Amino acid sequence: MSVTLTVDPKKYALLANRIVVKAIETEEEYDHIVPAVEQLIDKGEDRLSPEESALLETMAVLVQACDDRHHFLPPVAPNEVLAYLMETSGRTAKDLLTQVRHGHGQKLPKTF
Numbered sequence: 001m002s003v004t005l006t007v008d009p010k011k012y013a014l015l016a017n018r019i020v021v022k023a024i025e026t027e028e029e030y031d032h033i034v035p036a037v038e039q040l041i042d043k044g045e046d047r048l049s050p051e052e053s054a055l056l057e058t059m060a061v062l063v064q065a066c067d068d069r070h071h072f073l074p075p076v077a078p079n080e081v082l083a084y085l086m087e088t089s090g091r092t093a094k095d096l097l098t099q100v101r102h103g104h105g106q107k108l109p110k111t112f
Helices: 009-016 027-043 050-070 078-089 093-104
Strands: none
Touching: 009 050, 027 050, 078 093
C-alpha cells in the first residue's frame, strides 16, 4: 500500500481475532488463512477499512513467507522459460521471430 493508514487497535484486534495471525506452520493453517485473504481481496481495496487493509497486508506477508519456505521454485534460465512457453503453446522459433518483428516494427537480421 502506498498510503499510510491510521489503524484503530481495538478494531484491528477484533478482526485479527477471527483468524489466528501468526506464522503459518501447517497446511491446515494455510488452508484457513488463504480464504480469509481472498475474501478481503474480493471485497476490493477501495472498500476496505484501514484495519482490514492492515490485516490483509499482514496475512499476505504470512502467506508469501509460507509459500517461499514450502513451495520454493529454483531459478530457471530465461531461455529455458522461453523454450517451455513455446513448447506448451505449440509455437516455434519462426512464430516467435514473426511476433518480434511485427510487435516492434523492426526486422531482425536473418542470421538471428
